[in-house]
Amino acid sequence: xxxxxxxxxxxxxxxxxxxxxxxxxxxxxxxxxxxxxxxxxxxxxxxxxxxxxxxxxxxxxxxxxxxxxxxxxxxxxxxxxxxxxxxxxxxxxxxxxxxxxxxxxxxxxxxxxxxxxxxxxxxxxxxxxxxxxxxxxxxxxxxxxxxxxxxxxxxxxxxxxxxxxxxxxxxxxxxxxxxxxxxxxxxxxxxxxxxxxxxxxxxxxxxxxxxxxxxxxxxxxxxxxxxxxxxxxxxxxxxxxxxxxxxxxxxxxxxxxxxxxxxxxxxxxxxxxxxxxxxxxxxxxxxxxxxxxxxxxxxxxxxxxxxxxxxxxxxxxxxxxxxxxxxx
Amino acid sequence: xxxxxxxxxxxxxxxxxxxxxxxxxxxxxxxxxxxxxxxxxxxxxxxxxxxxxxxxxxxxxxxxxxxxxxxxxxxxxxxxxxxxxxxxxxxxxxxxxxxxxxxxxxxxxxxxxxxxxxxxxxxxxxxxxxxxxxxxxxxxxxxxxxxxxxxxxxxxxxxxxxxxxxxxxxxxxxxxxxxxxxxxxxxxxxxxxxxxxxxxxxxxxxxxxxxxxxxxxxxxxxxxxxxxxxxxxxxxxxxxxxxxxxx
Numbered sequence: 061x062x063x064x065x066x067x068x069x070x071x072x073x074x075x076x077x078x079x080x081x082x083x084x085x086x087x088x089x090x091x092x093x094x095x096x097x098x099x100x101x102x103x104x105x106x107x108x109x110x111x112x113x114x115x116x117x118x119x120x121x122x123x124x125x126x127x128x129x130x131x132x133x134x135x136x137x138x139x140x141x142x143x144x145x146x147x148x149x150x151x152x153x154x155x156x157x158x159x160x161x162x163x164x165x166x167x168x169x170x171x172x173x174x175x176x177x178x179x180x181x182x183x184x185x186x187x188x189x190x191x192x193x194x195x196x197x198x199x200x201x202x203x204x205x206x207x208x209x210x211x212x213x214x215x216x217x218x219x220x221x222x223x224x225x226x227x228x229x230x231x232x233x234x235x236x237x238x239x240x241x242x243x244x245x246x247x248x249x250x251x252x253x254x255x256x257x258x259x260x261x262x263x264x265x266x267x268x269x270x271x272x273x274x275x276x277x278x279x280x281x282x283x284x285x286x287x288x289x290x291x292x293x294x295x296x297x298x299x300x301x302x303x304x305x306x307x308x309x310x311x312x313x314x315x316x317x318x319x320x321x322x323x324x325x326x327x328x329x330x331x332x333x334x335x336x337x338x339x340x341x342x343x344x345x346x347x348x349x350x351x352x353x354x355x356x357x358x359x360x361x362x363x364x365x366x367x368x369x370x371x372x373x374x375x376x377x378x379x380x381x382x383x384x385x386x387x388x
Numbered sequence: 389x390x391x392x393x394x395x396x397x398x399x400x401x402x403x404x405x406x407x408x409x410x411x412x413x414x415x416x417x418x419x420x421x422x423x424x425x426x427x428x429x430x431x432x433x434x435x436x437x438x439x440x441x442x443x444x445x446x447x448x449x450x451x452x453x454x455x456x457x458x459x460x461x462x463x464x465x466x467x468x469x470x471x472x473x474x475x476x477x478x479x480x481x482x483x484x485x486x487x488x489x490x491x492x493x494x495x496x497x498x499x500x501x502x503x504x505x506x507x508x509x510x511x512x513x514x515x516x517x518x519x520x521x522x523x524x525x526x527x528x529x530x531x532x533x534x535x536x537x538x539x540x541x542x543x544x545x546x547x548x549x550x551x552x553x554x555x556x557x558x559x560x561x562x563x564x565x566x567x568x569x570x571x572x573x574x575x576x577x578x579x580x581x582x583x584x585x586x587x588x589x590x591x592x593x594x595x596x597x598x599x600x601x602x603x604x605x606x607x608x609x610x611x612x613x614x615x616x617x618x619x620x621x622x623x624x625x626x627x628x629x630x631x632x633x634x635x
Contacts (some may be wrong), residue, residue, distance in 0.1 A: 144571030
């Protein structure tokens with residue numbers, strides 16, 4: 061097992077291009093995560109079109125209700141509403157009253173009108189993320205995707221027909237897979253942590269969590285990622301299929317779980333589904349840590365992702381064993 | 389020219405007969421639009437639906453993913469041997485790598501336009517009226533851009549798996565920053581400014597302007613940038629690809 065692990069490191073070290081690209085992408089991702097973390101998210105402004113004879117007190121009415129207002133002479137195009145640059149366009153003259161154009165739902169429109177009428181309703185405070193959970197949310201999806209990347213040695217072994225030979229040696233297949241898994245786990249965890257701290261050291265930015273919390277969170281994410289990609293690689297006969305299907309699934313589920321932005325508001329079907337995603341539990345734990353809740357009460361959310369990764373490992377062991385050695 | 393056509397034809401057949409690629413290029417974007425559209429539909433009003441938004445952004449995402457298709461078309465383990473054996477034939481190195489760009493471009497365009505049509509009828513996705521031709525031109529050029537990029541990375545790494553894994557990370561990164569999965573503009577002005585540095589965002593803005601405002605002012609710069617970038621990728625592939633490396 062140690063031999064396989066050492067061999068993995070040697071094979072990996074040979075591919076300089078891959079290592080350099082990997083470090084560059086990781087550093088880029090972490091820089092972007094820190095950038096987003098250092099500037100708290102705010103809602104898009106409401107565009108207010110000021111014409112001659114328009115109802116002038118709109119900015120004054122909207123500002124206390126928590127809307128940011130961008131005043132302009134000419135109404136912005138419809139596509140700026142589609143892309144979310146503005147949440148709504150408010151215009152209108154004394155005769156017509158306010159005219160609101162928005163693509164958001166009826167509830168939003170009602171709130172906006174009542175704010176314009178001078179009786180603001182406090183909108184349900186959207187949860188503001190701090191530096192720690194923003195950075196870890198970004199990196200969660202990234203680490204999940206790195207799993208298939210770092211298990212390419214296993215995929216190579218399968219594709220280049222090396223695995224049947226290994227299966228015929230006294231090395232148990234579980235230990236062989238465990239060695240590849242351990243390699244991938246370390247190759248995801250260590251560079252991410254090291255680069256995160258290197259950037260923190262150079263730029264002096266606030267990264268939120270303590271080292272221990274990051275190690276804990278990243279270790280669970282790396283374990284989940286490794287487990288999932290071992291599972292995908294064991295099921296698929298080719299590395300490409302595993303990589304493509306795996307990154308498609310990871311992208312979809314991470315976006316849904318709210319790696320970057322929470323989707324679920326008020327959709328019961330979705331909420332139930334999202335609760336089943338391991339990334340959701342992981343993010344929950346990160347957001348509890350952020351609120352300063354002690355680890356003893358926030359870390360239990362991490363058991364679900366860990367249990368799931370153990371399940372993935374078990375299936376991968378069973379499937380590979382059956383494929384290459386046969387039923388016991 | 390006859391040889392070149394034959395190579396392209398075979399490359400195209402290799403792609404179209406692989407069920408995984410066909411699924412990845414048709415059903416996957418289709419499902420993504422339906423799922424994301426359904427999930428975020430409560431956020432949107434009646435005039436423009438979530439399906440309209442994702443119908444366009446996922447089309448960009450799918451077009452970018454053509455890069456992984458072209459990387460596979462070139463150096464997938466199963467066909468790499470055959471693809472590179474023709475370096476001994478009198479066809480010249482350019483035909484070997486450029487044929488993959490053409491084949492995956494054709495494959496991606498056919499698959500994604502079919503998907504777009506299916507989305508239009510199934511989910512009522514609006515692809516514009518007078519702006520439709522311009523929007524299509526941008527999507528088609530984006531397919532070409534992505535195909536050229538995939539082949540270039542294959543030439544750099546000389547292995548499809550490295551090229552592919554890096555592509556899938558980079559494409560996802562660009563997709564997030566370009567607002568393809570959720571609206572980055574809603575995350576505040578600094579996020580908006582950051583995503584403005586990335587070309588995916590420009591393509592997205594150009595498409596929205598064409599589809600929703602019938603405003604073609606961004607069409608010319610978008611096509612120019614995509615054409616120049618694609619030409620640069622093809623030229624770089626020619627410079628990096630040396631047949632003697634693969635003997």
